Amino acid sequence: MEILVCVKRVPDTAENEFELNSAGNDLDRDDLVYSVNEWDNYAVEEAIQIVDNVGGSVTVVTVGDDEAEEVLRREMAMGANNGVLLSDDAFEGSDGKGIAAILKAEIEKGKYDLILTGAQADEGAGQVGGMLAAMLDYPYASLVNKIEVDGDAKIKVGREIEGGNQEMNEIELPCVLSIQTGINEPRYVGIRGIRKVAKVEIPVKSAGDLGVDEGAVGEAGAKTKRVDYFVPDMGDGAEMLEGSTDEIIEKLIEKLKAKGGL
Amino acid sequence: MTQIYAYIPFKNGAAEDVALEYPAAAEKIEAGATVTAIVTGSGADLDGVANEMAKYYKEVIKVDNAALAYPNAEVVRKALVNILPADAIVLAAHDTFGMDLAPGLSVKLDSAYVADVVDFEGKDGDLLKIVRQELGGAVSTHVTSDVSSGAVITIRPGAFAPVEGGDAGGSVTDKSGDAGDLAAKRTFLEVVEAEVGDVDITKSDVLVSIGRGIEDEDNIEVAQELADAMGAVVSCSRPIVDAKWLEKSRQVGTSGQTVKPKVYMAMGISGSFQHMGGVKGNPFIVAVNKNPKAPIFQVADVGVVEDILEFMPELQEAIEEL
Numbered sequence: 184m185e186i187l188v189c190v191k192r193v194p195d196t197a198e199n200e201f202e203l204n205s206a207g208n209d210l211d212r213d214d215l216v217y218s219v220n221e222w223d224n225y226a227v228e229e230a231i232q233i234v235d236n237v238g239g240s241v242t243v244v245t246v247g248d249d250e251a252e253e254v255l256r257r258e259m260a261m262g263a264n265n266g267v268l269l270s271d272d273a274f275e276g277s278d279g280k281g282i283a284a285i286l287k288a289e290i291e292k293g294k295y296d297l298i299l300t301g302a303q304a305d306e307g308a309g310q311v312g313g314m315l316a317a318m319l320d321y322p323y324a325s326l327v328n329k330i331e332v333d334g335d336a337k338i339k340v341g342r343e344i345e346g347g348n349q350e351m352n353e354i355e356l357p358c359v360l361s362i363q364t365g366i367n368e369p370r371y372v373g374i375r376g377i378r379k380v381a382k383v384e385i386p387v388k389s390a391g392d393l394g395v396d397e398g399a400v401g402e403a404g405a406k407t408k409r410v411d412y413f414v415p416d417m418g419d420g421a422e423m424l425e426g427s428t429d430e431i432i433e434k435l436i437e438k439l440k441a442k443g444g445l
Numbered sequence: 446m447t448q449i450y451a452y453i454p455f456k457n458g459a460a461e462d463v464a465l466e467y468p469a470a471a472e473k474i475e476a477g478a479t480v481t482a483i484v485t486g487s488g489a490d491l492d493g494v495a496n497e498m499a500k501y502y503k504e505v506i507k508v509d510n511a512a513l514a515y516p517n518a519e520v521v522r523k524a525l526v527n528i529l530p531a532d533a534i535v536l537a538a539h540d541t542f543g544m545d546l547a548p549g550l551s552v553k554l555d556s557a558y559v560a561d562v563v564d565f566e567g568k569d570g571d572l573l574k575i576v577r578q579e580l581g582g583a584v585s586t587h588v589t590s591d592v593s594s595g596a597v598i599t600i601r602p603g604a605f606a607p608v609e610g611g612d613a614g615g616s617v618t619d620k621s622g623d624a625g626d627l628a629a630k631r632t633f634l635e636v637v638e639a640e641v642g643d644v645d646i647t648k649s650d651v652l653v654s655i656g657r658g659i660e661d662e663d664n665i666e667v668a669q670e671l672a673d674a675m676g677a678v679v680s681c682s683r684p685i686v687d688a689k690w691l692e693k694s695r696q697v698g699t700s701g702q703t704v705k706p707k708v709y710m711a712m713g714i715s716g717s718f719q720h721m722g723g724v725k726g727n728p729f730i731v732a733v734n735k736n737p738k739a740p741i742f743q744v745a746d747v748g749v750v751e752d753i754l755e756f757m758p759e760l761q762e763a764i765e766e767l
Binding site for chain 1: 517522540541542548549550556559560576577579581586587590591592596629630632633635637638639657675683687688689694699701702703708710715729731732736737742743744747748751756759767
């Protein structure tokens with residue numbers, strides 16, 4: 184099974200308190216901690232487990248700048264066999280469709296049975312996998328939390344749907360799946376693993392290498408564009424309890440008594 | 446005047462809540478826009494939902510086909526591509542079905558795509574002005590989308606107020622004949638129902654709900670002891686289940702359980718919309734989180750900025766002394 188996993192370098196939501204820059208049109212990115220998108224980790228782990236069971240190889244790919252290479256190395260330290268960086272100034276400002284078009288060009292240069300993405304990334308759209316599948320005319324399933332490989336023509340996949348239920352489908356290969364967290368337990372990557380792959384060559388491909396029309400991707404090709412970031416006025420929000428811990432607890436207990444919590 | 450189509454999801458013959466939220470979204474896209482509801486399915490369930498929608502929409506399109514009996518996104522997409530005009534503005538829900546359907550639909554219609562919209566701010570020529578959130582709700586963004594050649598847009602369930610009334614007196618048009626070839630490379634097999642756990646969190650009036658802030662499996666005991674002192678039950682957010690620290694039946698959220706407690710103690714929970722989507726019935730929400738900017742503080746009634754691992758034992762002791 185030849186598997187490609189699309190990954191993304193994103194601000195780590197667990198490690199950051201997000202502030203806006205002084206102009207208020209972007210995040211203050213000076214001190215942001217970046218990591219691989221959490222959902223993508225599950226996708227890479229799943230790919231490695233499938234290949235461990237049925238053979239084949241795992242390639243990780245990302246669209247990004249020079250710094251995006253670090254997430255490829257991290258996923259290779261996990262056990263992915265190859266990494267590819269798709270990088271070009273012309274890719275800057277791509278919307279979901281732009282990213283999908285760039286990935287499609289790379290996929291058509293190889294021969295993959297299975298393409299995985301994370302179910303969503305930092306923008307919370309969950310769009311690239313479904314777009315990519317439609318562009319390739321491959322079948323697609325989103326929010327996948329179970330994969331059963333039993334042959335090389337079709338696989339069974341479970342989708343996480345509302346209420347904790349699971350929707351089982353049969354899907355023809357090649358296909359695109361977006362992977363939901365919890366499908367497995369991604370293995371720990373230590374410093375030693377990262378060192379092992381530090382010298383591995385990671386090819387970098389430009390729009391020209393991929394045969395991508397520069398006008399169709401990036402800012403130029405984007406129909407959907409982010410204008411700015413802002414902090415919404417949410418009205419009052421919570422009544423924040425202040426003071427020493429003892430004082431806070433005293434106030435909280437009064438409220439809990441009044442509301443039926445005690 | 447912009448023509449907007451709203452895809453109506455339904456289960457067991459009843460339309461999902463979002464079905465009545467599209468009109469408000471459409472009105473914010475363009476005041477006075479006409480909205481056509483589109484329902485796909487099969488048999489009596491479909492007819493029931495289509496007739497129900499005619500109370501709220503002037504025009505309803507129904508597409509009846511055995512292949513549409515279960516909403517398989519690939520099959521639904523094929524039908525919609527054959528029925529919708531290419532420059533349509535199509536609204537769907539940002540839920541597990543909408544996420545499966547909408548991105549690919551936008552490719553096949555060659556139109557713009559915007560996901561998980563929480564608000565619209567009207568149009569400026571062909572540019573639709575949109576409000577979204579990123580980074581798990583930590584920041585909001587203004588987005589523009591060029592809708593001159595149509596758009597597929599998913600809206601966040603619950604973000605727009607449901608339409609009142611039910612006296613639209615609309616008509617249902619049967620377009621089953623236009624659905625075309627519905628052969629698909631993905632086949633629906635079955636729905637596997639969630640397992641019932643040893644504790645039913647949906648029955649408890651008070652929930653001590655833990656998130657990432659619990660940090661370690663061993664610390665769950667701290668939350669359990671607080672819950673015991675309060676006569677409450679421990680529930681959790683998604684990361685705790687992903688880490689296999691608690692069973693899926695303890696998870697609150699759209700992909701877990703829907704709960705209606707009197708008091709909801711959100712301990713170290715950031716408060717994503719998927720999580721809060723499982724908290725119904727307007728409970729008294731207490732949020733404790735060491736991050737003062739956590740989105741949970743926007744929806745909680747009372748907030749405390751402290752580390753839950755220090756705060757919970759102290760609260761437990763104080764309650765036990767009452």
